[in-house]
Amino acid sequence: MNIFTSAGAAVGLMIGLLICVVLFRFANKDKKIRTEYDERQKMVRARAYMLAFYTVMVFETVMVILGMGGFELPIASYLQHFTGIILGCIVLGVYCIWHDVYWGLNSNRKRYSVIMIFVGILNCIPIIGALKSGTLFMDGKMGMPALNIMVVIMLIIFSLTILIRHFADQAEAGKEE
Amino acid sequence: MKNLRLKSARAAKDMSQEDLADICGVSRQTISAVEKGDYNPTIKLCIAICKALDKTLDELFWE
Numbered sequence: 147m148n149i150f151t152s153a154g155a156a157v158g159l160m161i162g163l164l165i166c167v168v169l170f171r172f173a174n175k176d177k178k179i180r181t182e183y184d185e186r187q188k189m190v191r192a193r194a195y196m197l198a199f200y201t202v203m204v205f206e207t208v209m210v211i212l213g214m215g216g217f218e219l220p221i222a223s224y225l226q227h228f229t230g231i232i233l234g235c236i237v238l239g240v241y242c243i244w245h246d247v248y249w250g251l252n253s254n255r256k257r258y259s260v261i262m263i264f265v266g267i268l269n270c271i272p273i274i275g276a277l278k279s280g281t282l283f284m285d286g287k288m289g290m291p292a293l294n295i296m297v298v299i300m301l302i303i304f305s306l307t308i309l310i311r312h313f314a315d316q317a318e319a320g321k322e323e
Numbered sequence: 324m325k326n327l328r329l330k331s332a333r334a335a336k337d338m339s340q341e342d343l344a345d346i347c348g349v350s351r352q353t354i355s356a357v358e359k360g361d362y363n364p365t366i367k368l369c370i371a372i373c374k375a376l377d378k379t380l381d382e383l384f385w386e
Contacts, residue, residue, distance in 0.1 A: 184349035186362050246352035
């Protein structure tokens with residue numbers, strides 16, 4: 147990676163953030179960018195962020211130790227850090243979903259689901275492209291499409307957890323009422 | 324410990340957990356957690372629940 151590639155990645159990231167702002171405005175019922183949570187949700191989310199932080203810390207430490215011994219994941223070195231970030235996001239998301247705090251008070255669940263499907267499809271395009279052109283592996287290592295694969299796996303895990311939690315919640319609500 | 328007084332006060336008002344949650348500005352799961360005794364609400368939420376159910380803090384939360 148040279149300086150132009152890094153600059154391109156930074157610009158891409160900023161554009162991604164801008165798209166996120168627009169998507170959040172679209173996904174929240176009150177058109178606010180910020181998702182609102184109640185007091186219990188904030189408490190649980192704080193615990194989730196702590197666990198996600200520990201996950202990233204442990205992953206990075208393990209990778210440093212393994213790196214000292216010459217071990218590397220079969221992905222480009224810059225993507226190893228992304229792996230840790232994605233792992234942290236999975237821990238955060240799954241913990242929040244499981245404790246009923248994934249949806250905010252002003253979240254429109256249907257719109258969020260549409261966005262998740264849209265993001266999933268967007269991430270599938272580079273994977274399919276790389277598979278077709280045979281560029282998934284370069285010099286024995288996976289390149290940028292590895293990030294798309296990780297994001298797709300993360301979205302599948304989130305979707306499955308949401309589904310399981312939804313059915314459990316429905317059963318519980320019926321019992322409670 | 325389950326808060327059965329809250330549950331019965333809500334039922335007496337013919338409110339669902341969702342209705343009470345909307346009035347109090349919290350999620351249905353939070354009301355469920357308070358009723359089940361899984362979550363200790365702050366005094367702010369206790370007051371909001373009491374106002375929604377026309378009850379006093381003593382009636383719903385004092386042991």
